[in-house]
Amino acid sequence: MDWFKKPNQGPKPQKKRETPHGLWLKCEQCDAILNRLELERNLGVCSNPKCRYHFKIGHKEYIQLLLDPDSFEECDATLVSGDPLQFREKQRYPEYLKQYQERTGLLEAAVSGTGRVGNRPVCLALLDGAFLAGSMGSVVGEKVARSIQRSIKTHWPLIIVSTSGGARMQEGILSLMQMAKTSLWLTRLAEARVPYISILTNPTMAGVMASFASLGDITIAEPGAMMGFAGPRVIQQALGTELPSGFQTSEFFLEHGFVDQVIPRYELRAALMKILGFFPERE
Amino acid sequence: MNGTVLDFEKPLVELERQIEDMRNFAVTENFEALTEEIRRLERKAERLRREIYSNLTRWQRVQIARHLQRPHTLDYIELMMSEFFELSGDRAFKDDKAVVAGLARLDGEPLMVIGHQKGRNTKENLMRNWGMANPDGYRKALRMMKLAEKFRMPVLSLIDTPGAYPGQGAEERGQAEAIARNIFEMGRLRVPIVVVIIGEGASGGALGIGVGDRILMMENAWYSVINPERCSTILWKEKDKAAARTPDCAEALQLIAPDLLRLGVIDRIIPEPVGGAHRDYQASANALKACVVEVFNELRDIPPQALIDARLEKFGQMGVFEEISDE
Ligand SMILES: [Zn+2]
Numbered sequence: 001m002d003w004f005k006k007p008n009q010g011p012k013p014q015k016k017r018e019t020p021h022g023l024w025l026k027c028e029q030c031d032a033i034l035n036r037l038e039l040e041r042n043l044g045v046c047s048n049p050k051c052r053y054h055f056k057i058g059h060k061e062y063i064q065l066l067l068d069p070d071s072f073e074e075c076d077a078t079l080v081s082g083d084p085l086q087f088r089e090k091q092r093y094p095e096y097l098k099q100y101q102e103r104t105g106l107l108e109a110a111v112s113g114t115g116r117v118g119n120r121p122v123c124l125a126l127l128d129g130a131f132l133a134g135s136m137g138s139v140v141g142e143k144v145a146r147s148i149q150r151s152i153k154t155h156w157p158l159i160i161v162s163t164s165g166g167a168r169m170q171e172g173i174l175s176l177m178q179m180a181k182t183s184l185w186l187t188r189l190a191e192a193r194v195p196y197i198s199i200l201t202n203p204t205m206a207g208v209m210a211s212f213a214s215l216g217d218i219t220i221a222e223p224g225a226m227m228g229f230a231g232p233r234v235i236q237q238a239l240g241t242e243l244p245s246g247f248q249t250s251e252f253f254l255e256h257g258f259v260d261q262v263i264p265r266y267e268l269r270a271a272l273m274k275i276l277g278f279f280p281e282r283e
Numbered sequence: 284m285n286g287t288v289l290d291f292e293k294p295l296v297e298l299e300r301q302i303e304d305m306r307n308f309a310v311t312e313n314f315e316a317l318t319e320e321i322r323r324l325e326r327k328a329e330r331l332r333r334e335i336y337s338n339l340t341r342w343q344r345v346q347i348a349r350h351l352q353r354p355h356t357l358d359y360i361e362l363m364m365s366e367f368f369e370l371s372g373d374r375a376f377k378d379d380k381a382v383v384a385g386l387a388r389l390d391g392e393p394l395m396v397i398g399h400q401k402g403r404n405t406k407e408n409l410m411r412n413w414g415m416a417n418p419d420g421y422r423k424a425l426r427m428m429k430l431a432e433k434f435r436m437p438v439l440s441l442i443d444t445p446g447a448y449p450g451q452g453a454e455e456r457g458q459a460e461a462i463a464r465n466i467f468e469m470g471r472l473r474v475p476i477v478v479v480i481i482g483e484g485a486s487g488g489a490l491g492i493g494v495g496d497r498i499l500m501m502e503n504a505w506y507s508v509i510n511p512e513r514c515s516t517i518l519w520k521e522k523d524k525a526a527a528r529t530p531d532c533a534e535a536l537q538l539i540a541p542d543l544l545r546l547g548v549i550d551r552i553i554p555e556p557v558g559g560a561h562r563d564y565q566a567s568a569n570a571l572k573a574c575v576v577e578v579f580n581e582l583r584d585i586p587p588q589a590l591i592d593a594r595l596e597k598f599g600q601m602g603v604f605e606e607i608s609d610e
Contacts, residue, residue, distance in 0.1 A: 078606050078608070079604050079605070079606055080604060080605050080606075081603070081604055081605075082603035082604055082605060083603075084546060084603040085535065085536070087535050089515075089518060089528070089531055089532055089534075090518045090519065107607075138601075138602030139604045142602055145599065167486075167508045167509075168508075169509055169514055169536075172508055172536050172538065172546075173537070173538065173542075173543055173546060173548050174546060174601060174602055174603060175508050176486060176490055176508040177601040177602065178601070179463075179466060179487065179490055180493075180494050180598040180601070181598050181601055183463060183467045184466075184467075184470035184494070184594065184595050184598050186467060187470045187591075187595075188595065206459075206487065207486075207487060207508070209463075210458070210460075210462040210463050210466075210491075211462075211466060212463070213463075214457075214459050214463035214464070215463050215467055228454045228459060229447060229449070229454065229458035229459040229462070229487065230447075230449030230450075230453070230454065231449075234449045235449045235454065238448075238449050238450060239450065239451060243451065244451075247454070248454055252454075252455075256455050256457065257457075258457045258460050
């Protein structure tokens, strides 16, 4: 089981990580020593009631915790990135991709398909931070676009679980255009009056946050997740002083009116079922 | 002009100054013999000009796009439009002066024009925030686009920004949401939208007013997902190395007009005077105007639904990927 891999460290060998392997690990927020198996049972949430830190988990774990058992059917699993710019600076892009593919067992940073939530069929797309920080290139854009198209065709509600560092630099302008591609397809979902629930997890930044992730009919965020347009370091440089604590967290964006509710991971499925109940099933 | 001469232009600017001096001398002293020498130097300058500007690297073009004297949105409006009535504010928070907008008349026809606005000195740039819009700027632009849609006016959007502003207030007021909302609404706006990247087109800050039926680009503009400096900083952790590799990152990012035409992101390149738009404002504005008028004429009679269907088709096909077969 690799529930608690740290996604943002680049393609380094797993052995170099500081987190001790074995049964115990330290909470990244409260330093409590946690039992790995218990943490898994808790869906990756720290058992310290005063902390409840949400560890990063992968798309498989979200599928497990959101959908009815064995209801997920993957679509478009065979999409892989091209190399439109022949990007060679520092590292050849195709090699970079290959490293991440080998390391994560994923072909790309998004997984999409259909499933059921409380027996209600839905279309689902999930980003996975283990693959190049969940960055959006042509494949992520295409998978999200096709998920929206499936929702339009089936009238099944769309659920997107986001986590992303932003657009995929190595695909240049074409990664920027994925923001337009996904958002323009969402205009058609709106026209078809099919609900779209956007779930924001840690972190959801930049190009993904400034496109489909911010365009949900209903937007839910996990506690303590980082989100926003610019990275905190860039803002701090421009500002010159310390940023207030809690800046750019889920709670911050709830306070400022950009998130509907902050909901702990272990209550997400129940919340989804409740929300979907307000939108009658359509043929 | 001294402070705004780009490094690679220096030999040319030096020569031009020499010719100018000689010409003044010849006139005041009535010195006919210099005429031949002036002609010789002018031919040399012309050769040098062609040599420099026909072999510009991507990084050099980025420098031209950022030239302090480069014409900005309000310059083009003044030179292209027979009338302009500026409109201000997002009706929610403030008037963001990094974005300008207003009713204008182009070739006799009314339209809505919006654009990023940079300043030309520190005082202007403090007011314009260096062309970096806050969410209020994007919402101001959206308000004008909705106004245009209501009265069936086409929209001209001029892009010239080093990026959306990375600030505390910008995040508090939802920079990401503002940009996403604009992209979404521009995707379904039922009037023609023509977008022109006139200078810098940096990332989401550019795309926030960058969805349209035709995307045009000035010859020396750049447009990418990230600027070369930031790209280099992300790839190369050491400061010196990052600075040294910035021109290579500009190459790697494929961010100039011919790149974007090849990648299918823009539809046309608008030629600039030799040396860049800052060398001749009127000629640049004339070229921009001719192209924009032509493109609006192409779009004029397309019914709104066909227009937004084609817009979805256009952006829907952007991206490069493969479907590998199951093993
Ligand atoms: Zn904890």
